Amino acid sequence: MKATYILLAKLIQVHFCCKQLIYRRYPTFDIRNPKSFGYILTLIAGLGLTTGCQDKFLELNPQSDASTNTFYKTASDLSNALSGAYGALQLNGQYGRYFIVAEIPSDDTYPSLSGSVTDQDEFDKFYLRTTNPFLLSRWNEGYIGIYRCNTVVDRSAEIPMNEDLKKRYVAEAKFLRALMYFNMVRVFGDVPLVLQETKNYIDGEKGYNYGRSPAAEVYGQIITDLTEAEQVLPPSYPTAETGRATSGAAKALLGKVYLTQRKYPEAAAKLKEVIGSGVYDLLTTYPDVFRASNKNHKESIFAVQYKKGNIGEGSPFASLFAPENSGNAVVPFGGDGNNRPSVDLEKAYEPGDTIRKNFSMATGYRNTSGQIVSYYFTRKYSDVPNVKYDSEDNFPVIRYADVLLMYAEALNEIGYQAGGEAFDLLNRIRRRVGLAEKTAAEVPSQLSFREAVAQERRVELAFEGHRWFDLVRTGQALPVLRAKASQIGIKTNLTENNLIFPVPQSQIDINPDKIKQNPGY
Template sequence: MMRKILIYSILLIALFSGCQKDFLNLAPISDTNTENFYRNEEDMLNAVNAAYASLRTGGQYNAAMYTVGEVASDNTEILDAQAGIDNSQIDAFTTLTNNGILNNMWNHHYEGILRCNAVIDRIPAIEMDETLKNRYVAECFFLRALMYFNMVRTFGDIPLVTREITDVQEGYDYTRDPSAEVYAQIVADLNFAIENLPVTYAAADIGRATSGAARGLLTKVYLTQQNWQEAANQAKAVMDLGVYDLMPSYAAVFAIPNKNNVESLFEVQYIKGGFGLGSPFNNAFAPRLSGQIVTTIGAGGGQNHPTAEMASIYETGDQRRAASMADGYQDGDQFVAIRYVTKYLDPALFAAGDADNNWPILRYADILLMRAEALNELGYAPDGEAFEILNRIRQRAGLAAITSAILPDQSSFREVLAHERRVELAFENHRWFDLVRTGRALETLRAQGKSIQEHQLVFPIPQVQIDINPDQIRQNPGY
C-alpha cells in the first residue's frame, strides 16, 4: 500500500500486539490504549491502517491463506516434512484440532475484525470531514467483509462480531452463528463499501480499498452462494467502471514495478527495506535445500510446491506456466528437479523474508472469468459473451480461441472454464475455494490420492477456542 500507510502501520502493529492469543482478543487492547487513542482524525487514519496491516500476518495472507487456498487443493503440496507438520496435515487431510496454522488463522482474522470494529464504533464521535469519515468506515467494512468471507469459507459457522467489545467477559457470550447470517453481514458490509468508497485514489492512497474492489469481492460472494444473476450483475458493474483492464502480458501482472496495476482490484501491500513490512513468499516458496540459488538471500522454506498434475495441465504454448512455476533449479552442472512457485520471486529482495512483492487478492481477470461462469450457469449461449471473455483470457496467454464447435454445451464450457480459472489464478489462493463451491473437491482430490472425507470440506475449529469457551463454541462434525 502507499508508503504512508505502511510506515504508520509499524506503530500500529506495536500498539495492537499486546493481546493474548485466544478468543478474548475480541476484547479491547487495554483501558489505557483505548482512552488515549481514537481521539482525532490522525488517530483514526492510523487505526484504519492497522486494519490493513492485519492482512500481513501469518494467520492471514503471509501464510494461512495460501496453505488453505492452495496446499489443501490439487495445485500445491508439501514435499518435505521439515517444512512443517501443520502444513503437512492440511496437505494430507490429517488435520488435528490443535493445528497451529488454523489457530493463527482464527486469531489473526479476529484481531483484524477487532481493528475494523473499533474504527466503525469510535469514529462517529470524532470531529472530522464527514466524507472522509464515511470512507474510513467503508474501508473497514470492506476489510471486515474480506476477513469474514475467508473465515466462513474455511470454518463454516463462526462467531459474528460486528461491534467493539468493551468488556472482557462479553467475549464468552459469542457462539457460532449460522453461515447464512455471516454471509448476510458480508453482503451488507460490501454494499455500504460500494456506496462510500471512491472508484480511484490519488497516488498517495493507491492500494486502499475502492468501490471496484468491493464490487469484485461481492461478485465472488454471490458466485460462492450460486446467486448467478447477482454475480453476473456485479461483475458487469466492475467492467462498466472503465478503470480496469488486462495487462498486455501475463508476466507483467506480477512484475514488482507493476504493483497495483490496471488489472489489480485489491492487493495485500508489502514493501521491503527492513521495516518488517516485506513479503515472505520469495523465501517461503523456494525449495528447502536450494540454498540461495532460488532466493538470492536466505534459505528456502519448502512451502507450496506445485504438484506434478498441476505442472502437466498447461496447454502447449501457455505463457502462464513459465510466469507461475518452474520445474527445478540449476545447481552448478546439476539440474535439481523440484517444482516451485516463481510468481512471487524478488531478485532484489532486501533480506530473507523481506521482499517487495504484493499479494493479489482480486484481479480483473478473475472478474471476467466470474462473469463468464455466471453467464454460462444462467444459460449456455453458443459463441456468446461468455465465450468472448474466455477467449480474451486465453489469447492474452498466447492460446487459440475456443468456439462452440469445440464446447457445444453448458457442461463442456463449465469444464474448460474451471481449467482456465485454475491456470490463470494459479497460486493466488482460489483453487480450494473453487473446488468446494462447485462441488468438485471430493472427486478431484480423491483422484489425486487424497483421503478426504465430506466433513473435511470445512476445517476444524481450533481446539483452544473450544477449551476457552466450551459452553458456546462446539467443534465441526467429524473432528
C-alpha cells in the same frame, strides 16, 4: 547533622512532588528544635497523605506505548487505526500464509517436508488435528483483523472530523471486515459474528457470549458491509493512496460472494458493474501483472500491499516458496520450499501455455555449482529480497482476469450460450497468453463450459489462493480430490465434512457450551 538533613531534604525535593508544600508552610524549619516534631509529622504525612500528590506519584502511564484509553480522538488517530486494520491482512493467519488454507488442500500444491512437523501435511492429506497451529492462527488472526475493523467503525462516531472522509474510512473498514469474514466462513463454516470493538476486559469477558452464527447469517453481514462500502468508496485513489479499497474492489468481492452462494444473476450484475466501470483492463503481457516494479496497475483490483527495505512490510512469498537448501541459487538467503506445485498442476497447463507455466512455476534450478537440481517450486512472486522474507511483490486478492472469468462462469450458470459473451470473456484471457480461442464446437454445453472455466481459472490464477475455494464453491472438491486421492496421499475417505476445517481446539475448550466442533472432527 543539619547539612546532612538538608541534603536529604533537597534530594527529596528533586524527586518527589509534595515537598514544596511542606517547605512553603515551614520556611524556618530547624531540625534541632524539638518543636520540629510537628513538622516531621507533617513531612511524613505530606509526602503521601495529600491525595492529589500520591495519586500523581502512582499514576504512571506507559512511556514507550500508546494507551487505547487516550487514543481515537482525531482524524489522524482514526487513519492510524485503519492502517492497522489493513496491516492485519499481512498477518500469517490471513494472507501471510494464505496458501496453507487456500492451496495446499487442493490438487495444485503440497507442502515442504520438514521432519516431524505435519502441520501443513495435515491440510494436504486431510488428517487435520484440531490443535493444528496454522488453523489456530487462521482463526485468531482473522479475528484480530476483525477487531481492528470493528474498532474503526465504532470509534469513528465520536471523532470530530471531515464527515466524507470519516464515511470513507468506515467504508474501507467494512470492506476489510467483509473480506475477513468471507475468508473465515469459507474456512470454518459457521463462525461467531463479532461486530463490536472489544474495548476493555469487560468486553473481553463478553467474548464468552458468542456462539457460532450460521454461515448464512455471516454471509448476510458480508453482503451488508460490501453493499455499503461499494456505495461510499471512490472508484480510485490518488497515487499516494493506492492500495486502499475502492468501489470496484467492493463490487468485485461482492460478485465473488454471490458466486460462492450460487446467486448467479446477482453475481453477474455486480461483476458487470466492475467491467462497465472502465477502471480496469487486462495488461498486455501476463508477467507484467506480477512485476514488483508494476504494482496496483489496471488489472489489480485489490491486493495486499508489501514494500521491501527491512521496514517490516516486506513480502515473504519469494523466500517462502524458493527451494529448500538452495543457498543463494534461486533467492538470496535461501528458500523454505513452501507451497510446491504438483505434477498434476504442471500437467494442467495445456501444450503451448508456456508463458503462464514458465512464469508461475519451475521444475528445477541451477545450483551455485552449475548443476541442475530437480525441484518443483512456485516462482510467481520473485522480487529479489535484500533480507529474507523481505520482497516487494504484492499478493493479489482480486484481479481483473478473475472478474472476467467469474463473470463468464456466472453467465454460463444462468444459461449456456454457444459462442456468447461468456466465450468472449474466456477467450480474452486465453488470447493474452497466445492460446487458441475456445469455440462452441469444442465447448458445446453448459457442463463443458463450466469445466473450461474451471481449467482456465486453475492455470491463470495458480498460486493466488483460489484453487481450493473454487473446488469447494463449484462442488468439484470431492470428485476431483477423490479421483486423485492416492496420488496426493489423502489419508481419509473424503466427505462433505472435509470441505470445512475444524474449529481450533483451544477455542472450543475455552467455551465448550457455545462453541461446538464441525462434524467429522
